[in-house]
Amino acid sequence: MKITSLNVGMPRPALHKGATIETGIFKEPVNGPVQLRALNLDGDRQADLSVHGGPYKAVYAYPSEHYVFWRDQLLGDDLPWGMFGENFTTEGLSENELHIGDRLQVGTATVMVRQPRIPCYKLAAKFQRDDILQRFLESGRSGFYFSVEQEGTVAAGDAFKLLSRNPSAVTIEEMNRLFVPEKYNRALLEKALATTALPQDWHDYLSRRLPGTIARVS
Secondary structure, eight states: OEEEEEEEOOOEEEEETTEEEEEOOOOEEOOSOEEEOSSOBTTOOOSOTTTSOSGGGSEEEEETTHHHHHHHHSTTOOOOTTTTSOSEEEESOOTTTOBTTOEEEETTEEEEEEEEOOOOHHHHHHHTOTTHHHHHHHHTOOOEEEEEEEOEEEOTTOBEEEEEOOTTSOBHHHHHHHHTTTTTOHHHHHHHHTOTTSOHHHHHHHHTTSTTOOOOOO
């Protein structure tokens, strides 16, 4: 388990359907150690902080293994590391194995798995194709966001070390199923809502599907 590529980028203008937007989805690989802070990596920012960034979306990771799938699906598309807007292109981490609340050490930092990535129109702007949003959701290949539990330095090639895990917590793969094909799967809803590390906005969103759920006090 390691960081294959570490990618950062600052917000920049881009064209989408004839309009100019501001987006931080364009990331480029960097060499050497980078400081990982509570809200982002040095040299990296998000454009729209109302839906991107924050403590529970400080770092976005995407498995390098998924690139094989997408290169097959999007024939002719050039897919360099960082194409999905991820900060960490990873090896050996997968949605079906990672639980919300898993704590991992990487470099001198400690991170926690927090939630899957739900794509917005800026992914379509990056790929210049509208069908990528639905295909991304249906693929289950969401990647995952980390919060930063301890700041430190990270670099491409750094290994991930699992520090702690609650095996009864909901996985990223199960969260993806709840978002698209199994929205009212009661067992999965109860599992997700019982996961203490699930961010409050996700708890509120999912609890509306389960009558009688008691609101969580944050």
